[in-house]
Amino acid sequence: MYCQSCGRPANSLITQLSFIPPDVGLAAVAVSRLTNPSEAIKRFPAIGNLPIVTSSDAHTINDFLSGPRTVFYINEPTLS
Numbered sequence: 001m002y003c004q005s006c007g008r009p010a011n012s013l014i015t016q017l018s019f020i021p022p023d024v025g026l027a028a029v030a031v032s033r034l035t036n037p038s039e040a041i042k043r044f045p046a047i048g049n050l051p052i053v054t055s056s057d058a059h060t061i062n063d064f065l066s067g068p069r070t071v072f073y074i075n076e077p078t079l080s
Contacts, residue, residue, distance in 0.1 A: 020046035028053055033068050 013020060020026070028051040031040045037052040058064040 014044055020044065022046070026050055030055060 013024075020029075029040075029047055030053045031037060033054050035054070037054065040052065041047050054068040058067050
């Protein structure tokens with residue numbers, strides 16, 4: 001498959017199957033930084049209420065500074 005929005009091969013669950021199986025048991029989904037999470041939910045309702053992670057895939061310092069970020073909220077810093 002080919003990712004039309006990013007112009008490169010795509011190997012995601014949705015590009016391979018065209019849907020998310022209801023029994024796959026995902027903890028979250030990842031979407032391209034070029035994809036608006038709200039649009040992803042509209043286009044693929046099977047995402048439902050799963051957390052959505054967007055990664056910048058930064059290749060330059062500007063991409064890193066201006067790209068999307070993933071923020072983790074934790075109660076306390078532990079190794080476990």
